[in-house]
Amino acid sequence: MDLRVRGDVPADPFLGAADLFETECDLDLPVYVDVRTDPDERTWAAHYEDRHVLNISRQAATSAMARELVVHELAHMARNEEGHASHHLKTEEALFLALSGESVERRKVAHCYQIANHMKDIYADDITLSVMPSEKLVSFLESELARAVATRSGPAPWPESRRVTAGSDPEITAVNAAFALGLVERHDVISRDHRLYDLAHAAADDAPSVDLDAFKRRFRSLGDDPSDSDYRKTLVDATRAYVVGESGTGMAAD
Template sequence: MDLRIQGSGPTSPFLSARDLFETEHDLSLPVYVQLRDDPDERTWAAHYDDRHVLNISRQAASSAMARELALHEFSHMVRHEQEHPSHIQSTEEVLYLALAGKRVERRKLSHCYQIANHMKDIYADDITLAVGPGQKLLSFLESSLAMALADRPETLSRPGLERLSPSADPEITAVNAAFALALAERHDLIDDDHRLYDLTHAAAMDAPDVDFDGFKHRFRELARDPDSSTYRQILVDATRAYVGGDGPAAD
């Protein structure tokens, strides 16, 4: 695996991730790690004909999650090279099929992209969690959900009062919670009394119009190796389940 780190900053997390990753997988194209100055820059992978690029802030590269973040992005790169349906399916095409003739709020439309990204992450983390331990990822999912739940007015729990802050949208928070729990259960990361169950229950109660159990099942039971048609229909169905309504089949 050809790894090229660009920019000043820590290198050991990426070298460690590469060494661990190479025990199970390899990449045909070189990987350029681009260390960025913006501490709020999220970590993401970009794919080109001649290389992959892992974009990450120096702050994230110095964090305790740096190696796990690199492993996760390497896994996305593998899925891209495999031409896995989750990584080559156009989200725009799915939204057109699922939402044709419907009027959808802009926030819900952005949430549909997040649902598609969750499915990509499931397939990437099937690789990530096969090559590395999952406890740091589990702790990250738990803390992220706890922060989202804390980002709401206390009055929300009182009957008849609406959420006052838009910072943590309760509907997509519930979907995010379903994703977190589904990933943890899919890879046997948690026991029945883990705190994540309490957190996800709170998120589900906060968004009664979201089918939390349905989304958890969708994420957890994603077929390991779907064909393109099957995957497209899964994503169409998930989109319709979130925004409501039915429509013709994707094919």
């Protein structure tokens, strides 16, 4: 893998992430890492015809989660290169189909983008969790959900890879909790008495309009390699379930 770090930060987390990633995958295009000064930006990937760009804040690049963050973004790049539907379907297209004729609050539209990003994250983390242990990711999800349940205000992104984050309002916090449970159940990495379940149910109690279990199933049961039309329908169904309470079809049962 051709990975080049452009910024005054230790290279070890990036090189370690590349080594881990290459045990299962590789990238055809070079990866340029740009270190940013804004600590709130964390990480996001951009894709071009001749390269990928990993944008990462200095704070994230020097954190205990640096290697894990980089592996996660490399996984997004791999999904992009393979042409996976989740990483090529334009989110706006699905949201237009889902919300046509509806009057939707701006915050809920933003939440719908976050749901779409959660679905992308599921597919990226299918790769992430195939190359590295799950413990640090689970601890991160747990700590961020605990913070979100405690604060219950404001937006919640990991940019472009938007995970559970402190400060969400109750409705999207409940969806974030469903994402966390869907991911860990999809990979069977925690027991049923893990604290993440208690936190998720606390989040659900604060947002009775959100069906935690239904959203958990949506995330957990995403098909490995959906067609563009199947993926579009899945995202449309999830969007309508969040905004107008329609359950959609095709969800796997518990």
